[in-house]
Amino acid sequence: MKENQQVVKDGLWNNNAALVQLLGLCPLLAVTGTMVNGLGLGIATTFVLVGSNVTVSIIRKHIPQEIRIPIFVMLIASFVTNVQLLMNAFTYELYLVLGIFIPLIVTNCAIIGRAEAFASRNPVIPSFIDGLAQGIGFTLVLMILGGLRELVGQGTIFDGAHLLLGEWARELTLRFYITDQKFLFAILPPGAFIGLGLLVAVKNIVDKRATEAKNKELPISPIPQKSS
Structure with a gap:
C-alpha cells in the first residue's frame, strides 16, 4: 500500500512529467491556449499512458530486450489510433483544434519513459496506478497552464467547454473581464514558455519550504563528548 501511495505521489508531484522531467513539452506548450484544450489533450494522454503501461506490464516477460523499444512504440501507437478514432467520432471539433x-502523443517521451522505466519492470496493478497518476499529473499541469493563459489572454476560464462535453457545457464558461482584443502574448508560444517557467518555479519554492520545515522538525542529536 505504501509503495502504491508513493507511486501516486511521484506521478502527481515528486516526478511530474511536465514540471520535473520536462517531458512532452511540445504539445504542452502548443495546445494550452485554453483550459479545455489542455483537458482534452490530458485525457487523451492519460488514456494512452494507462493502456500502454498495463499492456507492457502484462507481456513484459515475453518481450525480447533487443527490440523492446520498437514494441513499446507500436503498442503506444495502437492506443493513440484508438484515441484518434474516439475523438473523431465524439469530439470532432476539439479533434480539429488539437x-x-x-498523433504526436506516440512520440511523447513521458509515455515511452514510463513503459521502459516502470511498466516493463512491475506487475499490472502498480503499472496501472503509475500510468493513471502520471497522466493525471500531466493533465493538471496542462489545465493550469491553459487556464492561466486563457484568463490573461481573453479573460475567460473554460471557454469552449462544449467542444469536449457537448452543447450543455456552454454555460460552464466563466468570464472575468470583456476585451475587444485578445492579449496575444499570453495566447501565443511566448506566454506558454513563461507560464510553464512560473509553474516550475512555484513547485521548486514549495518543495524547498517543505524540506526546510521538515528539517526544523527533526530532533537535534547531542554531540558525543570525547573522554579525556
Whole structure:
C-alpha cells in the first residue's frame, strides 16, 4: 500500500512529467491556449499512458530486450489510433483544434519513459496506478497552464467547454473581464514558455519550504563528548 501511495505521489508531484522531467513539452506548450484544450489533450494522454503501461506490464516477460523499444512504440501507437478514432467520432471539433498533436502523443517521451522505466519492470496493478497518476499529473499541469493563459489572454476560464462535453457545457464558461482584443502574448508560444517557467518555479519554492520545515522538525542529536 505504501509503495502504491508513493507511486501516486511521484506521478502527481515528486516526478511530474511536465514540471520535473520536462517531458512532452511540445504539445504542452502548443495546445494550452485554453483550459479545455489542455483537458482534452490530458485525457487523451492519460488514456494512452494507462493502456500502454498495463499492456507492457502484462507481456513484459515475453518481450525480447533487443527490440523492446520498437514494441513499446507500436503498442503506444495502437492506443493513440484508438484515441484518434474516439475523438473523431465524439469530439470532432476539439479533434480539429488539437490537430497534429493527437498523433504526436506516440512520440511523447513521458509515455515511452514510463513503459521502459516502470511498466516493463512491475506487475499490472502498480503499472496501472503509475500510468493513471502520471497522466493525471500531466493533465493538471496542462489545465493550469491553459487556464492561466486563457484568463490573461481573453479573460475567460473554460471557454469552449462544449467542444469536449457537448452543447450543455456552454454555460460552464466563466468570464472575468470583456476585451475587444485578445492579449496575444499570453495566447501565443511566448506566454506558454513563461507560464510553464512560473509553474516550475512555484513547485521548486514549495518543495524547498517543505524540506526546510521538515528539517526544523527533526530532533537535534547531542554531540558525543570525547573522554579525556
